Amino acid sequence: xxxxxxxxxxxxxxxxxxxxxxxxxxxxxxxxxxxxxxxxxxxxxxxxxxxxxxxxxxxxxxxxxxxxxxxxxxxxxxxxxxxxxxxxxxxxxxxxxxxxxxxxxxxxxxxxxxxxxxxxxxxxxxxxxxxxxxxxxxxxxxxxxxxxxxxxxxxxxxxxxxxxxxxxxxxxxxxxxxxxxxxxxxxxxxxxxxxxxxxxxxxxxxxxxxxxxxxxxxxxxxxxxxxxxxxxxxxxxxxxxxxxxxxxxxxxxxxxxxxxxxxxxxxxxxxxxxxxxxxxxxxxxxxxxxxxxxxxxxxxxxxxxxxxxxxxxxxxxxxxxxxxxxxxxxxxxxxxxxxxxxxxxxxxx
Numbered sequence: 642x643x644x645x646x647x648x649x650x651x652x653x654x655x656x657x658x659x660x661x662x663x664x665x666x667x668x669x670x671x672x673x674x675x676x677x678x679x680x681x682x683x684x685x686x687x688x689x690x691x692x693x694x695x696x697x698x699x700x701x702x703x704x705x706x707x708x709x710x711x712x713x714x715x716x717x718x719x720x721x722x723x724x725x726x727x728x729x730x731x732x733x734x735x736x737x738x739x740x741x742x743x744x745x746x747x748x749x750x751x752x753x754x755x756x757x758x759x760x761x762x763x764x765x766x767x768x769x770x771x772x773x774x775x776x777x778x779x780x781x782x783x784x785x786x787x788x789x790x791x792x793x794x795x796x797x798x799x800x801x802x803x804x805x806x807x808x809x810x811x812x813x814x815x816x817x818x819x820x821x822x823x824x825x826x827x828x829x830x831x832x833x834x835x836x837x838x839x840x841x842x843x844x845x846x847x848x849x850x851x852x853x854x855x856x857x858x859x860x861x862x863x864x865x866x867x868x869x870x871x872x873x874x875x876x877x878x879x880x881x882x883x884x885x886x887x888x889x890x891x892x893x894x895x896x897x898x899x900x901x902x903x904x905x906x907x908x909x910x911x912x913x914x915x916x917x918x919x920x921x922x923x924x925x926x927x928x929x930x931x932x933x934x935x936x937x938x939x940x941x942x943x944x945x946x947x948x949x950x951x952x953x954x955x956x957x958x959x960x961x962x963x964x965x966x967x968x969x970x971x972x973x974x975x976x977x978x979x980x981x982x983x984x985x986x987x988x989x990x
Contacts, residue, residue: 644689648681657681659688703787708734708748708777709741711787715780723874724862730777733770736760745781750792757796767798807936807966808928815937817925824895825908825918829931831888833938833956836918836931837861838878840911841870843904844896852889854882856957860911868912878957939967 643662648655656673670688675681706714712734716727734741737756740748753774760767774793781787810818818826828839837859846855857879858870873879884892895907908914915931922929935956942952953963 644692646685648678655681657685657688659685659692661692703785704746705744706787707742708737708745711745711781711785712741712777714785715777723871726874729769730773733773734777736762736770737774745778745787748792750795753792753796757798760798764798771796771798807940808930808933809940810929810933810937814925814929818922818934821921821925823917823921824891825914826921826934827888827891828907829918829934830938831885832882833935834882835859835935835957836915838873838957839931840908840914842907844907845905847892847896848881849889849893852884852886854884856880856882873957875957877953877959880954880957882955936967939963943967 645660647658647660649658650656651673654673655675655678656671657675658669658671660667660669662668670692672681672684672688675684703711712730716722716730737753740752740756743752757767757771760770762770771793775791778788778791778793782789782791815830818830825839828834828842829836832854834856838856840860841858842854846857848855857873859873859878860868860870863869863871918931922931922933939952939956942955943949949960949963952967953960956963958966
């Protein structure tokens with residue numbers, strides 16, 4: 642590395658100026674206020690060390706690329722990523738505010754930690770954003786060769802220790818939902834489907850003989866204002882769900898009475914259907930969402946003794962997600978635990 646050092650007196654004190662070549666450009670670092678030239682010389686060594694240890698891009702062709710720009714390049718190289726996942730990457734970078742406009746090779750652990758410490762978003766979203774940012778910086782190391790080390794690796798997020806329990810419907814709320822006589826609500830309650838999986842259903846997904854429902858697609862925004870069916874995000878999502886007899890009877894009545902659509906969808910107007918679901922749930926309770934029915938489905942299965950692995954398969958999740966997301970004490974589970982504990986320890990006496 643080419644360097645050149647100059648000493649000069651200014652305003653009654655000494656100043657040291659170190660010029661160095663950064664790629665094709667000459668840059669400078671200086672310090673002043675030294676009483677003697679000797680002190681200025683001693684400062685030179687520290688400046689040279691800082692210059693040597695400064696963050697530098699491995700690939701000089703990408704040395705000025707910002708994190709925002711790199712995110713765009715990274716996503717272009719991942720054509721198979723779902724639209725929602727692309728939004729998550731872009732939103733994660735946007736959440737860093739000014740850091741996103743910095744050249745990638747100049748971003749340090751401190752920049753990232755300070756930005757993330759200022760997040761005012763849900764814990765789950767923080768985890769999601771950190772995962773996406775970590776993936777970006779890993780890609781910046783390899784294969785893009787912009788940086789040598791991952792500044793995101795040791796960045797910590799501030800978790801909400803008072804984790805909010807998932808909203809599960811009470812017995813009275815379940816009765817009100819079922820009394821609404823809405824096919825979409827009944828399917829969500831009896832199967833635990835996600836909203837996109839529900840709206841993508843076609844009649845060919847219903848196996849009348851075996852009383853099962855095949856989940857193989859989801860209805861979502863496909864880009865440019867268009868909506869339609871797309872593949873599921875993970876292999877766990879592809880599954881068959883057994884249907885209780887009560888739901889099979891309701892589906893048969895729905896099949897025989899509802900006008901048939903060319904697409905053979907259960908719900909020919911998915912967007913309208915989803916708005917209708919939300920409106921009817923709000924009438925039961927203002928804080929209910931369609932996903933609450935999924936939480937209720939999972940909790941009821943676990944509370945009645947179904948093993949976690951089976952519940953995960955029915956939900957299209959992995960076991961870890963089910964344990965973290967759905968296993969929490971309901972009143973029914975508390976009572977069952979109390980009975981079991983009493984029985985276990987009573988046997989000792």
